[in-house]
Amino acid sequence: MNVYDALQLVLQPHIILAVIIAEFFGVFIGAMPGLTATMATALLVPFTYFMDPLAGISMIVAMATVAIFSGDIPAVLLKIPGTPASAAQTIDAYQLGRRKPASTLGADLVCSALGGLIGSLILMFSAPALAEFTSNFSTVEYFWLTLWGLSMAIIISAEEPIKGVLGVIIGFLIASIGIEPVYGYVRFTFGSIELLNGISFIPAMIGLFAIPELLKQISRPHERFTVQLLRGEKVFEQAVVALKKFKTTITRSALIGTFVGALPGAGADIAAWVSYGVTKRVSKKPEEFGKGTLEGVVGATTANNAAISGAWIPTLVFGIPGDSITAIALGALMAHGLRPGPMLFERHGTLVTALFIVFILANILMVVVGYLAIKLSTNILRVPRNILVPIIAVFCVVGSYAVNNSIFDVWVMLVLGILGYFMGRLGIPIPSVVLAIILGPMVEFNFITSLIKADLNPIIFVSRPIAIGLALLTVFTWILPFLKIGRIRRTTT
Numbered sequence: 001m002n003v004y005d006a007l008q009l010v011l012q013p014h015i016i017l018a019v020i021i022a023e024f025f026g027v028f029i030g031a032m033p034g035l036t037a038t039m040a041t042a043l044l045v046p047f048t049y050f051m052d053p054l055a056g057i058s059m060i061v062a063m064a065t066v067a068i069f070s071g072d073i074p075a076v077l078l079k080i081p082g083t084p085a086s087a088a089q090t091i092d093a094y095q096l097g098r099r100k101p102a103s104t105l106g107a108d109l110v111c112s113a114l115g116g117l118i119g120s121l122i123l124m125f126s127a128p129a130l131a132e133f134t135s136n137f138s139t140v141e142y143f144w145l146t147l148w149g150l151s152m153a154i155i156i157s158a159e160e161p162i163k164g165v166l167g168v169i170i171g172f173l174i175a176s177i178g179i180e181p182v183y184g185y186v187r188f189t190f191g192s193i194e195l196l197n198g199i200s201f202i203p204a205m206i207g208l209f210a211i212p213e214l215l216k217q218i219s220r221p222h223e224r225f226t227v228q229l230l231r232g233e234k235v236f237e238q239a240v241v242a243l244k245k246f247k248t249t250i251t252r253s254a255l256i257g258t259f260v261g262a263l264p265g266a267g268a269d270i271a272a273w274v275s276y277g278v279t280k281r282v283s284k285k286p287e288e289f290g291k292g293t294l295e296g297v298v299g300a301t302t303a304n305n306a307a308i309s310g311a312w313i314p315t316l317v318f319g320i321p322g323d324s325i326t327a328i329a330l331g332a333l334m335a336h337g338l339r340p341g342p343m344l345f346e347r348h349g350t351l352v353t354a355l356f357i358v359f360i361l362a363n364i365l366m367v368v369v370g371y372l373a374i375k376l377s378t379n380i381l382r383v384p385r386n387i388l389v390p391i392i393a394v395f396c397v398v399g400s401y402a403v404n405n406s407i408f409d410v411w412v413m414l415v416l417g418i419l420g421y422f423m424g425r426l427g428i429p430i431p432s433v434v435l436a437i438i439l440g441p442m443v444e445f446n447f448i449t450s451l452i453k454a455d456l457n458p459i460i461f462v463s464r465p466i467a468i469g470l471a472l473l474t475v476f477t478w479i480l481p482f483l484k485i486g487r488i489r490r491t492t493t
Contacts, residue, residue, distance in 0.1 A: 004351035009054055018055045019362055023369045029063070030070030030082045030394055031377065034074040037067035038085055041328045049362075054354055061308075061355070062362040065289050068268055068304050069370055072420065076104050078392060079212040085268035087205060087434050088276040089300035095292025100238060102374055107238035107294060109299050110359060112249060116363035117304035118254035119261070119309030123354040129452075134454050137263065139453070140461055143471035144444035145263065150272050151440045151477040160427065167428045171436020174199050174416070181441060182233055182448045194408040203400040203413040204291040204437055206390035210396045211417020230252040235374055238294060239489075246298045249279055253477050257303030260312025267325075268304040273435050275303030277477075287309045309359055346423050 009015070022044070029040040041060055048056025072084030075090040076097035086093075089108075097104040150168065157202070162391045178198030189195040242250070253275040261269035279299030280289045289296045297338070315326040317340070333340060338348060345352055398412040420430055454460035462468050 003353060003357075005350045006357055006390070009350065009354040010058075010357045010437075012134060015055055015058055015358075017356075018051070018059045019358065019365060020369070022059040023066040023362065023365060026063040026066030027070045027369060027373045030067035030251040031073045031373070032082060032132035032399060037064045037071075037085075039323055040064075040067055041325050045328055045332050048332050049335060053333070053338055054335065054351060054358070056332060057329065057355060058358045058362075059445045060325070060332065064308055064325050065116055065305065065359075065362045066369060067365050068308055069109060069301070069366060070373060072108045072112075072301060073105060076108065077377065078103055078210075079213045080392070080396075081205065083269075084201065084438070085272050085304040086267065086301075087209065087284075087296045087303075087431065090209060090473050091290050092148070092293050092296040093301075094240075095290075095358075096294060099292070102235050102311065103238040104294075104297070105374045106235035107242045107372075108297060109367060109374065110236065110239035111242060111298050111302045112305040113363045113367050114250055115254045115304070115306040116309060116366070117329065117360060118251070119258045119306035120356065120359035122255075122258045123309045123312055123359060124353075125469075127317055134472060136466070137447040138464070139449045140464060140467045141470060142263075143443060143450055143461065144467055144474055146270075146442040146446060148438045148470060148474040148477060149270050150435060150443060151277070151474055162427050164432045167423070167480070168433030168436040170428070172432040172440045174204065174433070175440030176444070181445045182452070185369050190313055194406065197404075198441075199332075199412055199437070200404060200409050201437060203409040205434060206400055206417035207398050207413035208420035208430050208434060210392065211414065212430075213420050214393055214396075214420040215417075215426055218389060226383060235371060242294060242298050246295055249295060249298050250302050252282075253279065253299045253302035256305040257306030258310035258313075260303070261307030262313040268307040271307035271310075272304040273431075273438075276300040281477075305363070311330050312359075316344060316355075328430040 025044075026037070026040065030037065040063055044059055044063060048059060051059075052440065062072040063290065068083060068085050071081055071086035072089065072093060074080045074082045075086045075330070076093045077221075079090060081090045093104060113310040175198070177195055179186055179196055186196065256275045256278060257271040260274055261268065276289075276299050279295060280286050283293075283295055285288065285293070285295070311326045312329075315330055330340065338344060338351070356404055397410055400409045401407065420433075423430060423433065450460055453456070462471055
């Protein structure tokens with residue numbers, strides 16, 4: 001690994017400028033609900049064709065790194081996740097942000113950078129070994145892994161697990177609309193051509209999170225979003241607390257995020273949910289989760305940025321994209337004549353090392369760019385509701401429409417938003433529904449595919465050591481909340 005030559009490649013003015021421009025672009029994209037890092041990557045790729053390979057890929061890396069963080073800005077300020085990767089911590093981030101919005105974002109920024117740095121270092125030194133391990137996963141292991149990730153919905157709602165299960169069922173029903181992924185059966189479309197492709201996740205997420213909050217705000221049009229207008233508030237106040245109290249959480253979440261990110265198709269959003277669930281499971285104060293705990297925010301936001309680096313492990317080593325961003329980036333690499341795989345490290349070792357250094361540089365610069373974004377974005381809190389709510393509503397409509405350039409997605413957002421409002425009134429956790437929408441299709445596909453391979457013999461699900469371990473972990477996760485409730489009832493009677 002020729003670090004000196006790689007540094008010379010990275011520390012060129014046009015590379016640094018490309019990274020900075022991409023980070024400011026990422027801030028804007030991530031902060032706008034509905035405009036995802038994947039969409040931004042697709043927009044960037046045509047421009048990278050006119051650059052040298054390192055500059056082009058560096059822009060994608062830098063943009064994605066900052067977009068995942070900046071998705072937390074509307075989550076903290078408005079209870080609307082800017083990107084799917086921000087959904088896991090939205091409830092806690094918003095509740096915490098009502099008290100200290102700027103310092104909540106400051107803690108989010110620092111933990112995001114640390115997660116990204118740890119993930120980058122793991123990518124740099126352990127990419128081949130980690131990629132080799134994940135290459136052993138078949139559809140059986142992916143079934144248990146995704147089912148375990150779905151089990152986080154039960155942990156999220158541990159106080160009322162029945163409502164968590166109900167939320168998962170609703171999410172599964174929403175995710176099942178459209179063409180069945182294996183046999184191609186049409187389900188729950190009611191003759192609608194638009195529903196053949198299923199429910200798009202971005203409009204669903206915007207509707208479930210944003211519309212219920214907007215409906216609540218409409219009843220108080222002349223109030224402001226918070227009483228505290230950030231006078232004298234230190235941006236990094238909560239970050240200092242997080243670094244002192246949650247060192248273990250940061251390290252554990254970064255490792256979880258990197259590992260989950262290295263699993264093809266998993267991505268930062270799943271990494272955030274898994275890390276949030278694990279953090280709640282091992283926390284000394286799990287009852288504070290969902291009520292504005294800094295620990296929950298730290299666990300999720302550290303993991304989702306670490307997953308960005310982890311997703312490049314299978315991409316570079318095997319040419320298997322870890323998420324939708326690296327799937328697009330894979331095309332950009334090949335367009336530049338760089339074919340991912342073991343030979344990439346042999347033929348272009350210096351370039352690959354330079355790319356690793358760009359990951360580190362992007363996360364360091366993110367602190368500066370993110371600080372500027374925080375100072376500007378918190379002024380949103382000074383705007384009266386009767387002005388801000390219509391602006392947010394317009395962004396929700398634009399974000400939903402932009403996914404497929406379809407007015408039908410806007411109607412999907414509105415319908416699910418109304419559904420989400422009534423679910424919130426009934427106490428059904430929205431995060432459980434969102435998590436089921438994300439993981440439902442993956443659970444179904446891996447389950448059916450595994451059975452087909454085994455001629456419908458269910459023994460295949462416990463036929464491999466890793467599968468058995470994941471199965472036991474999943475079963476334990478499902479029964480733990482019910483065991484806790486039984487223990488509490490026995491002690492109170």
